[in-house]
Amino acid sequence: MVQNNQQPLIVLADGSTRTSGSQATKNNIMAAKLLSNVLKTTLGPRGMDKMLINSIGDVKITNDGYTVLKETEPDHPAAKMIVDLAKMQEEEYGDGTTTAVVLVGEILKEAEKLIEQGIPTSTIVKGFEESKNKTLEVLDEIAIPAQEEELINVARTSMSGKGSFTNLDKMAKELVEALLNVEEDGQIDQDMIKIRKIHGEGTEDTEISECVTVDKNVLESEMPKDVKDAKIALLQYPMDARELQNDAKIKLTTPGEYQAYLDKEAQMLQDEVQKLVDAGVTVLFNNKKISDLCQHYLTKAGILTAKRVKAGDLERLSKATGANIVNDIKELTSDDLGEAGHVYEREVFEDREYIFIEDCKYAGVLNIIIRGSTKHITDQLEQAINDAIGAVIKTRQDDKALPGGGAADIAASKALRKYANKFTDKEQLVIKAYADALEQLPVALAKNAGMDTIDVLTKLLAKQNESTNMGVNVIKRDVSDMKADKILDSQNSKKAIVESATEIAGEILRIDDVVSTKPMTPVGGDMPGTPNPYM
Structure with missing residues (x-):
């Protein structure tokens, strides 16, 4: 018998930590789910706000997804990937950051179930990619041509729930008319739009002018x-x-x-x-x-x-x-x-x-003076108007909108379930899991509005057989025609959410080894009853 006296080979520096295999995957999914759960309650016009208090005691109240992520500065590497996704969505599209983060969390939640069933990660990632492509096809099929009236509805939808405009319809109309007036060769230069905030008077005194x-x-x-x-x-x-x-x-x-x-x-x-x-x-x-x-x-x-x-x-x-x-x-x-x-x-x-x-x-200059009784109100209205401007500009690029209220998500989900039947292997389960993730977006809208989520989802799936425009109207607390209710989203923004959320989820799933040379702060580890993703 030959005795092995070889000394262990030390590769990592002192203080380094390594998490590998299924544990690394679970930790990354946990971080994504925690962020998703934090933002899920802010989704939609009936969503709640978050109070953020920094190290010097300054308070900020917001329901904007990117603002929440930026201010809290999560330290987990997977969480940082999601923050980068939110930043891209905010900078490029001006709206949809919360939806993108929630969708990443829901996709990874479904992936976790599939992994527990023994389905290989490579199969899951491939199936999600197939699902994404099919979803984009469905979004093209159900798109609504967007002229001025539809653009106004896109702006109105984007602003709703992000402030306390007492004249939301009037503000959306004035904003879109002004944006179309300053458009040159089909382009709107956002650098030429200046928003100023003044505390005092009511929100109805907000001014939009070409100067x-x-x-x-x-x-x-x-x-x-x-x-x-x-x-x-x-x-x-x-x-x-x-x-x-x-x-x-x-x-x-x-x-x-x-x-x-x-x-x-x-x-x-x-x-x-x-x-x-x-x-x-x-x-x-x-x-x-x-x-x-x-x-x-x-x-x-x-x-x-x-x-x-x-x-x-x-x-x-x-x-x-x-x-x-x-x-x-x-x-x-x-x-x-x-x-x-x-x-x-x-x-x-x-x-x-x-x-x-x-x-x-x-031409091409636009000045917006936001009025509100407090700094909190003017900050919220500034975010709402910025989001609406981004949504309108992106919609104007292809003149296509989508029914809001989760209608597009349910339409894609139904199409994916039908599409999954073409497969006989494990990929069928993956595609159906992706459909389940999409369904959670209108469910979150309904839950935030205090609606019965099971009843809403059942009714929504049934009504979609009549029209793909059927979605959740959280103001009426009912399932109704989104086009008739003037609840529309930018198709460009929605497609970007689906693409980027699926890609980030795939990247996170591909990670099977995490090596860190510095201590990492657990995401949510200090919350009662919340597991530490590093343990």
């Missing part, structure tokens, strides 16, 4: 505050002689020399203002400092002026008015000026003025 605003007031009370046919200069240049010369050392020995220095400084500023006058400037927006003396000369020249204007506002003004942003006033010419039909200062709230730039040279 640019600058959240500054006119520098001097004696300056013009209303300019027609404006010639606009945009500067990133300090109009302050002292600031320009702050690196120089000047030795002054007599009062006469000091006065000569002051006179020279004043002449320099006068020359700069005269440069503006000679170019034909009637309105000036400057990103840099403007000295008190220079303000005096600008007032005498009759130029409406704002200083310390944000760089983003300068960029928006440049695109809207055609003005070039100039970094050295000596290089300014009349060719650098932009044009606007009307520039004026207006009080938007008590002792708070904005400068409005209307009838710009180029």
Whole structure:
């Protein structure tokens, strides 16, 4: 008998941890399910809010999926993959983050059952991919052509449940009309849409207008505050002689020399203002400092002026008015000026003025001033409007919408069950499991509305035989025709949710080894009755 005296080979660094095989898969699925369960109760117009408290005690209340994930910063690697999914959905489509995360959790929940039945992970991933492709086909088949009325309904659906608009229908209509007005060659430039929030007044005082605003007031009370046919200069240049010369050392020995220095400084500023006058400037927006003396000369020249204007506002003004942003006033010419039909200062709230730039040279600019009694309300309305803008823009790309309220999910689920019958092997079980996952989306909507989920699902499956537009109307608390009830979703956004959720679920299922060189915080491990996915 040969004795083996070989020393164990240590590959991992000290403090490293490794989880492999079925345990790694279970841990990753657990993390996904926990995130899904956290967000599931926020789904739909009857969904609940989450109160998030950070390390310094700041409180944020939201039901936006991506905001919840971003603020809580989950540390589990699988959870981070889902956060990345939510981030992509938020940035690219503006809406659907909660649905995407919930769908990932439901798909993986079904995958866990299949694994327990002994079905190989490779078979599950392949079956889910087949199911995804079939689902996308069904979404194309049941799509509704989207014209202006459908776009309004898409915006309305996206905003519902994400704020307390007292005039939701009016707001959706105004928003879509404004978006279509600023559309150029079928494209809407989101960078040219500026949303500002002001606490005070009611949500019905929210304004949507085709203009640019600058959240500054006119520098001097004696300056013009209303300019027609404006010639606009945009500067990133300090109009302050002292600031320009702050690196120089000047030795002054007599009062006469000091006065000569002051006179020279004043002449320099006068020359700069005269440069503006000679170019034909009637309105000036400057990103840099403007000295008190220079303000005096600008007032005498009759130029409406704002200083310390944000760089983003300068960029928006440049695109809207055609003005070039100039970094050295000596290089300014009349060719650098932009044009606007009307520039004026207006009080938007008590002792708070904005400068409005209307009838710009180029179309495509949109300004939204959100009003609400508290910061919480304006934050929610901002999220609602951002989501609606994203949904409308994506719908406009192919002019197709889908019935909301889970109607599209049930239509796909029914088609998948029929499709699964073509298979005789384990893949049939996988496809039916994917169908089960899709059905959980309308079930979650119904549950959040306090409806009997079994009754709703049974009724929904039966009604879908009449029309694929039948879904859950959580306001009426009944199953009804989503198109007739004006509850529509963006097809582009829905397809992205299905594709990305299936891909992320597949990636998580393929992981059979997790090696970490740092301690990881359990996801949900500190919740009573919640298992630690690292144990």
